[in-house]
Amino acid sequence: MNAAAGSASPHVVETHGVGKVFETGDAAVTALDGIDLTIRSGEFVSLIGPSGCGKSTLLRIIGDLTDPSGGELRVNGKSARQARLDRDYGMVFQAPVLMDWRNVASNIELPLEVMGFPREDRARRSAALVKLVELEGFEGKHPWQLSGGMQQRVAIARALAFDPKLLLMDEPFGALDEMTRERMNLEVMRIWRETGTTIVFVTHSIPEAVFLSTRVVVMSARPGRISRVVDVDLPQPRTVDTREEPRYFSLVTTVREALRAHLVDTEPLDDLGDARIRAEGIS
Amino acid sequence: MTVASPIIGAGRPVAAPTIRGTVSRRRRAAGAVVLLGLVVLVWEGAKWLGGDPWRIHGTVLGIRVDYEHFPAFNWRIADDLSLPHVWDVIRAFVDPAQRNGPPLGLILAGQALFTFREALTGFAFGGLLGLGLGILFVHSRLAERALVPYVVASQTIPILAISPIIVVATQAGWLSVAIISAYLTFFPVTIGALRGLRAADPRAFELLRSYAASGRQVLRQLRLPASVPYLFAAFRIAAAASVIGAIIGELPSGISDGLGSAILNYNQYYILGPEKLWATIIACSFVGIAFVGLVRLAESLLTRGRYRPVDR
Ligand SMILES: Nc1ncnc2c1ncn2[C@@H]1O[C@H](COP(=O)(O)OP(=O)(O)OP(=O)(O)O)[C@@H](O)[C@H]1O
Ligand SMILES: [Mg+2]
Numbered sequence: 001m002n003a004a005a006g007s008a009s010p011h012v013v014e015t016h017g018v019g020k021v022f023e024t025g026d027a028a029v030t031a032l033d034g035i036d037l038t039i040r041s042g043e044f045v046s047l048i049g050p051s052g053c054g055k056s057t058l059l060r061i062i063g064d065l066t067d068p069s070g071g072e073l074r075v076n077g078k079s080a081r082q083a084r085l086d087r088d089y090g091m092v093f094q095a096p097v098l099m100d101w102r103n104v105a106s107n108i109e110l111p112l113e114v115m116g117f118p119r120e121d122r123a124r125r126s127a128a129l130v131k132l133v134e135l136e137g138f139e140g141k142h143p144w145q146l147s148g149g150m151q152q153r154v155a156i157a158r159a160l161a162f163d164p165k166l167l168l169m170d171e172p173f174g175a176l177d178e179m180t181r182e183r184m185n186l187e188v189m190r191i192w193r194e195t196g197t198t199i200v201f202v203t204h205s206i207p208e209a210v211f212l213s214t215r216v217v218v219m220s221a222r223p224g225r226i227s228r229v230v231d232v233d234l235p236q237p238r239t240v241d242t243r244e245e246p247r248y249f250s251l252v253t254t255v256r257e258a259l260r261a262h263l264v265d266t267e268p269l270d271d272l273g274d275a276r277i278r279a280e281g282i283s
Numbered sequence: 284m285t286v287a288s289p290i291i292g293a294g295r296p297v298a299a300p301t302i303r304g305t306v307s308r309r310r311r312a313a314g315a316v317v318l319l320g321l322v323v324l325v326w327e328g329a330k331w332l333g334g335d336p337w338r339i340h341g342t343v344l345g346i347r348v349d350y351e352h353f354p355a356f357n358w359r360i361a362d363d364l365s366l367p368h369v370w371d372v373i374r375a376f377v378d379p380a381q382r383n384g385p386p387l388g389l390i391l392a393g394q395a396l397f398t399f400r401e402a403l404t405g406f407a408f409g410g411l412l413g414l415g416l417g418i419l420f421v422h423s424r425l426a427e428r429a430l431v432p433y434v435v436a437s438q439t440i441p442i443l444a445i446s447p448i449i450v451v452a453t454q455a456g457w458l459s460v461a462i463i464s465a466y467l468t469f470f471p472v473t474i475g476a477l478r479g480l481r482a483a484d485p486r487a488f489e490l491l492r493s494y495a496a497s498g499r500q501v502l503r504q505l506r507l508p509a510s511v512p513y514l515f516a517a518f519r520i521a522a523a524a525s526v527i528g529a530i531i532g533e534l535p536s537g538i539s540d541g542l543g544s545a546i547l548n549y550n551q552y553y554i555l556g557p558e559k560l561w562a563t564i565i566a567c568s569f570v571g572i573a574f575v576g577l578v579r580l581a582e583s584l585l586t587r588g589r590y591r592p593v594d595r
Contacts, residue, residue: 065489084495091493097486101508101589114494114504144591 011074012166012198013039013062018071020057020224031057033223035071041165044192044199046209046216048255054224055202056170062200063089063168076165083166087115090159090197092169096151098143098158105130105139108157115162129157132191149180153187160195167199174204185211189238206259210251211238218258228258323369330366333358367558372565375558387559391545391566398541399570401457401529405464406522406574413469413521414514417476421506422498427477438470442528447535456538463532467524475517479510512590515582522574530567542567 020032032054039045047055060066061073064080075083083089098107108126117125130139133153143151152172159167172188173181185208192199192212203209209216213232220227232251234242242248333356340349359365376388384390416434420427446463453459483505491501533543542563549560 063493065492084493087495089493091490093486093490095484095486097484097490099487099505099508100591101511110504111494114491114496114500142589142591 010040011038012041012043012076013037013200014072014074015062016072018058018061018068018073020054020061020066021069030223032061032068033225035224035226037217037226039198039200041198042196044201044212044214046201046203046213047219048203048206048209048216048259049219049224049227050221050259051204053219053221055219057224058219059168059170059200059202062166063091087111087162088165090162090164090167092152092155092159092167092172094171094174096143096148096155098151098154100143103140103142104135104146104154107143107154108161110158111162117162125161126157129161132160132194133157133187149176149184152176152184156188156191160191160197163195163197165198167197169199170202171204172201173208181205181208186240188212193237206252206255207243210234210248210255211242216255218255227261230255230258326366326369329358329361330354330368332356333361334366335363364554364557367561371558372561375556375562380559387562391542391563394540394542394545395566395570397457398526398529398533398543398567399574401460401532401541402464402522402525402570402574404458404461405466405528405532406468406518406525408461409465409468409470409521409525410472410518412465413472413474413517414476416469416473417480417510418502418506420473420477421480434470434473437466442467442531443534446532450532450536456536457540460529460532460536460538460541460543464525464528467528468521471517471520471524472514475513475520476510479513479517480506482513483509511586515578515586518578518582519575522578523571526567526571526574542570 015035015037018032018035018037019030022029022031035058037058047058049055057066061068062075062080064084073080076086076088078086099110102110105123105126108129109122112122112125126139130136133156135150135153135157138146138150143154146154152175156172159169173184176184188199189212201209201212203212210232216230216232217226218228218230219225230251234245234247234251331352332354334354336351336353338349338351342348354361363371376391377386379385380387380390416430420431442463445466449463449466450459453462455462480502487505487509488501491505496504529541530543530546533541534547536543538544545563546560546567549556549563553560
């Protein structure tokens with residue numbers, strides 16, 4: 001399967017033994033250790049794990065915002081740096097990070113301006129994206145005139161504007177309320193289906209990870225490792241009804257147990273953590 | 284029903300900025316008038332209590348008036364030489380400065396305009412220099428480390444000491460005065476630019492990095508627009524400083540067309556007409572206030588609707 005690929009590797013992301021050590025003054029923190037991960041084109045991969053297990057760090061290493069301390073990393077068959085210079089990445093952070101002085105349309109056009117797209121092309125693309133994220137009528141509004149969910153949709157449209165091969169999203173809906181979040185999940189699903197981009201998605205929410213992903217990568221902390229990879233074989237397209245299917249529930253349970261298994265055998269639980277797990281077990 | 288989202292600053296209802304603007308402007312104007320009234324009240328109150336005695340003698344509206352006032356105390360600071368009556372200062376504007384000459388107010392207006400031109404030129408030089416230095420420092424740690432101490436030290440040298448040197452060295456008439464004004468102006472702009480050019484969200488820098496943006500694109504698309512509010516705060520300070528720089532710069536330069544020479548002149552003949560110096564001081568502060576007002580106006584024209592309105 002690999003042999004026929006030639007220069008266009010079917011693997012969008014390929015890591016071998018990637019690690020990251022932060023030297024902070026006297027103590028060194030091993031944020032990541034021995035990460036082997038392969039992501040194929042068109043996949044939707046979620047990273048989930050306890051706080052501080054290195055999800056953001058892994059995403060930032062893939063996106064060439066941080067250098068790994070060791071291991072190998074290829075993105076679209078190139079070094080991460082080359083992939084960044086080739087503008088392969090679309091980034092969405094937890095906060096929208098919009099430019100206050102630009103309105104919705106010109107925020108979406110920011111990457112296009114930087115990359116030197118011609119004016120008509122920019123206008124055409126931003127108009128299409130405004131439609132895609134359902135913000136028609138808000139093109140001229142500035143970020144502070146939008147709700148949090150709308151701002152995050154602008155950020156997603158901006159990340160999609162230049163057709164990046166790989167979308168990296170770090171808890172993009174972490175700051176949104178539950179209802180907006182579920183709506184945004186459906187929207188991301190639709191965008192992923194319509195554009196066919198590969199997505200790496202960091203989340204704290206098990207249901208969100210299962211609902212969105214083709215694969216869920218479960219990580220454990222100290223040092224950050226991949227403890228399990230769960231294939232999500234729910235049929236596409238996923239809709240509101242997906243969340244009612246028995247298979248969905250069983251996958252949620254699988255991921256939850258993968259997370260918990262590691263919690264129990266690596267660190268002694270404090271009273272609160274223990275109580276939380278017991279409560280979860282009952283429900 | 285909407286669920287309040289915990290994201291800071293998101294979904295916050297914002298009143299129309301124009302309405303907010305008018306209300307606060309009207310309030311500010313009212314505040315300024317009240318404050319001015321208070322100053323006059325304290326001024327004249329002090330004179331009433333401890334100034335020189337005075338007498339009204341004549342016909343007012345067909346009624347014969349003959350009134351004498353003897354203040355209860357005798358304060359040096361409130362006598363007519365130190366603190367002329369408010370109406371005397373006002374009348375000084377209207378009265379001719381010299382016999383058969385034009386009214387002092389007209390002369391001061393011309394001198395104010397001259398000084399304003401120097402200040403404006405100095406402001407432009409200093410503003411550009413400050414912004415340029417800010418951009419240099421933000422891009423070169425080495426330059427920042429090496430030069431910022433000198434930038435700070437430059438402001439510890441009394442301007443009064445170096446302005447004659449600049450005047451003699453440049454021999455450029457009112458332009459040397461503008462250079463002295465620029466010397467006071469560039470400092471706040473450098474500091475404001477340095478702060479503002481680094482003010483953008485670190486994640487916005489990462490975003491541009493992910494677009495493989497060049498340093499110049501980062502400057503144009505992120506650093507400069509993010510620094511605008513900081514720059515204008517600095518510009519306001521710089522505008523006031525540039526007027527002071529221009530007035531002080533005029534003193535050793537022998538230029539007789541500006542407010543600096545008026546101050547020298549009326550200082551020398553203070554005993555003959557203290558209200559003239561007071562009128563000149565008012566003219567000076569008026570130039571400063573007008574300049575700062577212009578900067579504010581430029582700011583609101585440039586930023587309205589483009590930047591998040593500030594809640595006060
Ligand atoms: N710049 C840094 N300097 C030093 N240590 C860091 C830095 N960034 C991250 N770390 C450390 O690396 C570890 C992993 O951090 P990371 O942000 O990747 O976790 P995370 O899984 O994204 O957590 P969360 O779910 O809370 O966002 C943490 O222990 C953190 O303290
Ligand atoms: Mg994180």
